[in-house]
Amino acid sequence: MAMTEPVLTRRIPTAPWGKAKDRKLITYKKYVKSGGYETLEKALAMDPGKIVEMVRDSQLRGRGGAGFPCGVKWGFLPEIDGGRRYLAVNCDEAEPGTFKDRILCDFDPHLILEGIAITCWACQLDTAFFFIRGEYHHQAKTVQAAIDEAYKAGIFGGKGLMKGACDLKVECYLHRGAGAYVCGEETGLLEAVEGKRGWPRVKPPFPAVSGLFGRPTIVNNVETLACVGPIVEKGADWFKTMGKASDGKGPPSFGPKLMGVSGHVNRPGLYEVDLGIPLSTLVEEHCGGMRGGKGFKGAIAGGVSMGILGPDQFDAEMDFDIGRYDVMGLGTACPTIFDEDTDMVAVARNIARFFKNESCGQCTPCREGAQWIYKLLCRIEAGEGTSKDLDLLLEIAGSMGIMPGTTICGLADGNNWAVRTIVNKYRSEFEARVRPASVPVTVSAT
Ligand SMILES: Cc1cc2nc3c(=O)[nH]c(=O)nc-3n(C[C@H](O)[C@H](O)[C@H](O)COP(=O)(O)O)c2cc1C
Numbered sequence: 001m002a003m004t005e006p007v008l009t010r011r012i013p014t015a016p017w018g019k020a021k022d023r024k025l026i027t028y029k030k031y032v033k034s035g036g037y038e039t040l041e042k043a044l045a046m047d048p049g050k051i052v053e054m055v056r057d058s059q060l061r062g063r064g065g066a067g068f069p070c071g072v073k074w075g076f077l078p079e080i081d082g083g084r085r086y087l088a089v090n091c092d093e094a095e096p097g098t099f100k101d102r103i104l105c106d107f108d109p110h111l112i113l114e115g116i117a118i119t120c121w122a123c124q125l126d127t128a129f130f131f132i133r134g135e136y137h138h139q140a141k142t143v144q145a146a147i148d149e150a151y152k153a154g155i156f157g158g159k160g161l162m163k164g165a166c167d168l169k170v171e172c173y174l175h176r177g178a179g180a181y182v183c184g185e186e187t188g189l190l191e192a193v194e195g196k197r198g199w200p201r202v203k204p205p206f207p208a209v210s211g212l213f214g215r216p217t218i219v220n221n222v223e224t225l226a227c228v229g230p231i232v233e234k235g236a237d238w239f240k241t242m243g244k245a246s247d248g249k250g251p252p253s254f255g256p257k258l259m260g261v262s263g264h265v266n267r268p269g270l271y272e273v274d275l276g277i278p279l280s281t282l283v284e285e286h287c288g289g290m291r292g293g294k295g296f297k298g299a300i301a302g303g304v305s306m307g308i309l310g311p312d313q314f315d316a317e318m319d320f321d322i323g324r325y326d327v328m329g330l331g332t333a334c335p336t337i338f339d340e341d342t343d344m345v346a347v348a349r350n351i352a353r354f355f356k357n358e359s360c361g362q363c364t365p366c367r368e369g370a371q372w373i374y375k376l377l378c379r380i381e382a383g384e385g386t387s388k389d390l391d392l393l394l395e396i397a398g399s400m401g402i403m404p405g406t407t408i409c410g411l412a413d414g415n416n417w418a419v420r421t422i423v424n425k426y427r428s429e430f431e432a433r434v435r436p437a438s439v440p441v442t443v444s445a446t
Pocket residue numbers: 061062063064065066067068070090091092093094095181182183184185186187219220221222224225409410411
């Protein structure tokens with residue numbers, strides 16, 4: 001199942017899980033020497049519509065968390081009307097345990113920039129805003145230096161992409177976030193780029209129709225954009241030789257995937273593998289097994305918002321159909337592994353703390369529910385909860401999110417799935433911490 005030839009990390013001289021000092025930044029010069037920007041040249045000789053078709057045929061699914069088919073999203077753009085059209089590059093990467101986009105920025109920023117340039121040509125977008133997580137100081141410098149190199153090489157600005165090889169002039173700006181997780185949500189990101197508070201917008205309208213400054217905007221994750229060049233270079237069929245066909249419920253999970261593994265394994269790090277790899281193979285063959293030979297207790301599926309894979313789900317296949325293991329989805333595909341000694345009540349409390357801090361406060365169920373869940377979990381962890389608190393936790397969690405239809409964005413769904421799956425899959429551990437409810441418990445929201 002593991003890939004023989006890396007696609008996204010192929011230019012990073014030492015495998016990305018090697019020592020940091022062995023890894024070197026791929027500058028513009030090195031990138032071009034290894035064939036970089038040749039695909040942009042190829043793309044500029046193609047009809048833009050053909051590129052959209054190629055990406056649609058590859059069935060590339062977004063790598064930012066939702067797994068939406070990229071070519072389909074591009075197809076939602078309205079007809080060109082002479083006005084501005086934008087690309088918002090999502091490098092917010094604030095999902096706990098996720099660090100795949102950071103590695104790409106650190107070592108191969110031109111792979112992303114080439115993807116940006118090809119996407120702008122394919123979708124006829126004139127401005128790209130590269131939104132980068134506020135805490136990524138080093139990466140912001142690296143990406144800015146790469147953007148400067150690309151301007152110098154005539155890829156951005158000037159007469160047109162690639163020194164006037166086409167008539168589309170593209171500007172690319174780096175926009176640094178201010179440290180809010182919710183700005184990774186696509187419409188929160190748009191607000192932030194517009195200079196406003198990062199408050200997600202009600203959808204529809206979707207960004208492709210009305211995004212930045214009310215104009216058509218494509219929002220794509222950094223890793224998604226990094227896949228665009230290789231697809232145009234080698235073709236949609238080649239992309240489909242990697243990954244996994246669908247189980248019949250949704251689109252397939254084709255292509256390579258960056259999986260950042262953290263937690264109780266011997267070699268935590270970033271691994272490029274085929275989508276669909278069993279979690280146990282990722283841990284045993286790539287990460288050197290469980291740390292200290294301990295038993296596997298569970299794993300956050302791919303960012304805490306996706307929920308948890310339980311002790312009997314070590315062989316779960318890491319593809320976009322992962323919902324069959326009762327988690328929300330694949331998310332960022334960056335699992336955090338827990339060994340047998342992990343206190344799952346503490347894990348749930350820690351995750352709840354994150355969500356209550358990151359709720360933007362617009363929707364009552366998320367703002368109040370997140371606080372409430374956190375308080376209940378603190379109480380249970382301290383041994384002061386009752387058995388009724390567990391049911392109350394599940395009730396509050398289950399009533400917040402886009403899916404129950406009570407909030408604007410998916411941050412609340414993340415909280416919902418994380419808490420519900422941990423309580424459900426480790427219920428006995430929670431029950432051991434609470435006392436029987438002899439009297440009804442009343443918890444006030446105030
Ligand atoms: C609370 C929240 C945080 C998110 N954070 C990120 C993020 O950091 N990076 C990202 O690419 N997508 C993030 N997303 C998903 C984006 O809303 C959007 O689906 C994605 O950027 C689209 O790009 P893609 O189709 O290439 O995956 C987040 C979503 C939610 C609800």
